Amino acid sequence: LPAVQLGDSEAVRVGQFAFAIGAPFRLDYTFTYGVISGKGRNKLIATGGYSISDYLQTDASINPGNSGGPLCDIDGKVVGMNTLINGLNRGLGFAIPINLANEIGQQLIAGQRIIRPWLGIRIETLGEDQSLRDLFKGLDKGVVVRTIEADAPAYKSDLRPFDVITHVDGAPVNTDTQLQREVLKKKIGQNVDLTVWRKGQTLKIPITAGELPGEIGRASNVQPPAPQKPEEMDNKFGLQVQDLTKEVAARLKLNVEQGVIVTDVAENSVAATQDIEREDVITEVDGKPIQNAAALREALTKADPRKGVLLYLDRKGSKTFAVLKPASS
Known part of the structure; x- marks a missing residue:
């Protein structure tokens, strides 16, 4: 034929x-x-x-x-x-x-298995989320790291959520598509040097490319904790939290033992629009470790209404972030 x-x-x-x-x-x-x-x-x-x-x-x-x-x-x-x-x-x-x-x-x-290189990050083009614009003063182009997957190659590096990747092995990347293309050029096990903007500083972070797994996901078969003394972060954010204890961390099989665990998120609230979920653990506020719910309340109260407050989250081993701004802003 x-x-x-x-x-x-x-x-x-x-x-x-x-x-x-x-x-x-x-x-x-x-x-x-x-x-x-x-x-x-x-x-x-x-x-x-x-x-x-x-x-x-x-x-x-x-x-x-x-x-x-x-x-x-x-x-x-x-x-x-x-x-x-x-x-x-x-x-x-x-x-x-x-x-x-x-x-x-x-x-x-040729009988080969199709494999793809992978860093294990979820990304978006800088500027795609206009609500984050004020938090990246002095930076016009790049790719924001939204989430770092649990046990992924990036998880084992110094890369953090909220970092902005500007170059891959010296090649500029302005969009998430460009970053993906650059990573796909690499081989499994090859070292990838990322140039990263972090709060006004430029860093070089090496990551060893891994193999893209067949399935990426997370699921919890454990019931969320019954809050003993939940602390509600008033209605303007729609969050209920409690201090993370070692017992709760062990029961939920969490990789962290310090922070504040989210016990409830009100529908259509500021927290819900930022995709904060039950069982998320808030580990840092504006880059500073958070110890308890009282400290979180204080940080949210002092938040700049225009910029909001940056929360670092642990989500079943994955690392991500959210920015909370009062609804009135």
Whole structure:
């Protein structure tokens, strides 16, 4: 049988003609056409690990059953593999670039296992969350470390949540997509040197790239503590907390034994909008270790209404942060 020719997805330009072939709703050899609407689309699927950051977008009609079919250019060369849609008949279809699909296919044909390098961090582009802007004075570009996964390569380094990564091995990174691309160029076990901005200082932090695990997640099968004397951080934040005791830490299998544990978060509160969860352990406030609920209350009371207060959290071994601002600000 004649084989279809592969094109170059890197050379694809927005606005050029494209057509899709597939079997939507079991209707074999369905042919639809449109244009390439965009390139480099990302964050289409929520995931804590590796995600394809360069989907091709097309308005060629794609429906359930098209997945795995070719997206071709006007010369009939395959430039993508149809994969995702956003609703039916919206003209929002997405395809994996053929260069990436071909690279993976060649590895599978050779009997190789597909592995990806991984640092174990959840990130976002600086400026994506406007509420954090005032906390990064003097810095215009970079990638904010939102969370460090438990036992990940980054967890074993000096990297911290709220750090801003500006360079990877000397190469500047301005967006989370650029950072992911730089990491994907590395090999498992290779040393990755990060240039990091932390509260006005520039640091060099080495991390050894690990292998992306098949599943990243966390779950608690233990009931949250029954608060003996919960302390409510008044209604403007919507938090209830209690001092973390060694007994509670042992019962919940926590890796920390000092701090303040969240026992409840009010719906639609400031804390809820910052994704603070029950069983989170607040370990630091504005970079200073927190010992008890009374100290936390005092810090929140003194918080600058414009900047808010920076909380460092331990979440079942993962490290993350939240910034609380009074609702009135």
